[in-house]
């Protein structure tokens with residue numbers, strides 16, 4: 604069950620997501636995560652997705668259309684502006700799957716500055732009881748920087764407002780992915 608951290612993470616989302624929820628995928632990529640989420644939230648839920656690469660947005664659209672979902676809205680843009688792009692909205696789940704698309708242009712990776720800005724803004728977009736899920740990849744330089752920043756950032760989050768959890772393989776070295784989950788408490 605824990606062979607692949609990305610799949611394990613989706614299982615966690617799956618335990619939490621129910622029909623009708625509102626979700627933001629802040630790194631659409633090729634839309635795999637988005638498709639999983641659309642299945643869980645059903646036609647009464649909504650998925651917003653954003654990616655900085657036009658190809659990623661187009662690929663995701665094709666995938667979601669093929670699966671006959673129409674409860675989504677995709678945006679071509681930089682997630683560091685999510686406060687403006689999604690002004691007035693709030694989400695039950697916001698997901699970041701950082702880094703670059705496997706088998707695609709590795710130079711188009713998420714970067715620490717925009718990631719940090721976006722994640723801090725995302726905290727204001729999570730519904731009460733909602734979850735922010737961030738996957739980092741330590742196999743490349745920018746991913747290490749994101750991981751290190753995020754590890755410091757989440758430690759300082761107010762315990763009265765958030766539960767924070769980190770998921771990592773403990774016996775596979777320092778380069779394996781890591782997932783941080785931030786839950787906005789009910790009170």
Ligand SMILES: C[S@@+](CC[C@H](N)C(=O)[O-])C[C@H]1O[C@@H](n2cnc3c(N)ncnc32)[C@H](O)[C@@H]1O
Nearest residue numbers: 630631632633634635636654655681682700713
């Ligand atoms: C690891 S991939 C995401 C995988 C995706 N969730 C999936 O299911 O296929 C990371 C994505 O982040 C995108 N990205 C990089 N910087 C970004 C930014 N500043 N704003 C939005 N998307 C960004 C990349 O274009 C890439 O598609």
